[in-house]
Amino acid sequence: MRLHVVTGKGGTGKTTVAAALALALASGGKKVLLVEVEARQGIAQIFDLPPLPYEERRIAVAPSGGDVYALAIDPEDAMLEYLEMFYGMRRAGRALSKMGIVDFATTIAPGFRDVLVTGKTTEAVRRRNRNGRRVYDAVVLDAPPTGRITRFLNVTQEVAGLARVGPIKNHSELVSSVVKSPETAVHFVTVLEEMPVQETLDGVAELRSAGLPPGGIFVNMVRESQLPQSALDQAATGHFDAAELVLGLKAAGLADGAEATALAEALAEEVVEHAHRTELERTERESLAEAGLPSFELPLLADGVDLAGLYELAETIRTQGAA
Amino acid sequence: MKKPARLDIDAILDDPGTRIIVCCGAGGVGKTTTAAALGLRAAERGRCAVVLTVDPARRLAQSMGLSELDNTPRLIHESEDGGQLFAMMLDMKRTFDEIIEAHADPERAGQILSNPFYQSLSSSFAGTQEYMAMEKLGQLRRSDEWDLIVVDTPPSRSALDFLDAPERLGRFLDGRFIRLLTAPAKVGGRSAFKLLNAGFGLMAGALTKLLGAQVIKDLQTFVSALDAVFGGFRQRAEMTYQLLQAPGTAFLVVAAPERDAMREASYFVERLAEERMPLAGLVVNRVHTSPAAALSAARSAAAAEDLESKGEHELTAAVLRLHAGRMQLAARENREREHFVTAHPTVPMAKVRAMSEDVHDLTGLRQIGELLASA
CATH class of the missing domain: 1.10.286 (GTP Cyclohydrolase I; Chain A, domain 1)
Structure with a gap:
């Protein structure tokens, strides 16, 4: 598995799980890229760093060696890079950018924006070094929330409505070939409450019907009952x-x-x-099982999420075999 | 802790001058439930209320008897003293279509509705849902069929999008880029790009390469068609905005006692003040309390440790640990509320304790309403 897409309802700890998963995947000397796309600077906050630029940089060392790199994708920069890379158009790109085209694309056709963002991510997945080896062993994408994930990943579909032919369409097909490949998995983060669980099940069903590959379910903030x-x-x-x-x-x-x-x-x-809550949690666990996906449980961190907590979660992810 | 003023929900609901209640707040804090509970309570206190909800959880919709999304208020409940509760779910595309149909002649409306860019704009524009929620609110208010409208705002990435969306849509349609695209229509169908300077020429080339010629053509058709009806759009948006500032409107900021949600609530309170929107108060949902609050977390944990070290009363020790955890959580939540009160000492507050189950029916909504009013 090379591309791990992490989604979840707001408030379930999607970014935390993405970060812990990146650490877990990197452990043992691997190189992993953690990508953020919603301009929230959540990765910087979680790793206690200043805001991340549009640049891949090393942000953490994984347990027993291995590096986590991070990238905060800005759609505008992604567009400039795209124009330069595919058409060698630097100045024209700047002019477009000044005219507010990204603002425009975000407004009228989010599909265009999404294809730039997923395009940059899949480029990192495919990138090879001089020896022909992949630069990153894995890429973890902190993706938009469950309600929008299928639209976000189903770029070809979204773009096809607007552009039947042309370069954007070709680009979206390239992106799609990576997203829909067996190398990709879309993971859902949830907590054991009714609404997030229902949203997860709906999300999984939607993803499947769009032909996109679901990965695992991460049940976050689990409280162990101490009572017999x-x-x-x-x-x-x-x-x-x-x-x-x-x-x-x-x-x-x-x-x-x-x-x-x-x-x-x-x-x-x-x-x-x-006891009532424990009982409800048990029913929610049963509902989640209906999705037929592997499920991993992460404990509620008593002191909130800090770096030490992230490493603890990464370890839990590894021992459960999710990475 | 400085005690915040108590938010008197019943005074707001009973005041015939209150015509609109807007519930806003971060996603996942129980906005829709709060809005529905307020609507039901208002109806049971004799008002004719309509709850306008955006993208509700399926089971909550079912609890109000709403199973389909049809953009029309449905009667949910009638109380003995003549109060009524209506509810509707927003269909944003339908609402958008109706505005187009109202402001364009049939031929132009047809052109707009079938354009692929309209399809994209009306179903997925980041601000469309917010814009249409406000538009629908304006429509309901102007119809004057209900004496109270309770609306919950869409879950947005940036939570106050519903205030900004109309302006954003306006700015977007007035933008330079759009002007450029609409230019051909204005110079009699010749390509605008030829008339423009070299910088524009360069840009136009880039744009065609990036998007393809067909896309540009679709865009031009769409934008010029939309431009023609836009005057009406802007006017409506401004009317709704003024409606929100009017004295008959009460904004309730909804939060949960967690850091992110409270931070967001602070931001809301400040933004509403800047926009001169009338804030009624803050509702804090899902507050954890304890029936044994006199026993502190520290004492409880110490006693548990004592029992464990003696190796006796294992069950009591486990229960004391459980209690200590609960008191810790309550203390953490209390701190989050304190931060807010320190920053906004004058904002009235109501607390609703955490329920062990989600709300599934009117009984559950009624219970939330009671908690809101007695908090």
């Missing part, structure tokens, strides 16, 4: 016996008498809610 299954089962019925808690609270010296009973009952209420 028997306690969860009892609480799931809606009632949790506080008697044992009363004794425990007394033994811990937290409360006595009526106070201990009241506290134990309040805690029992929390246990019931927790």
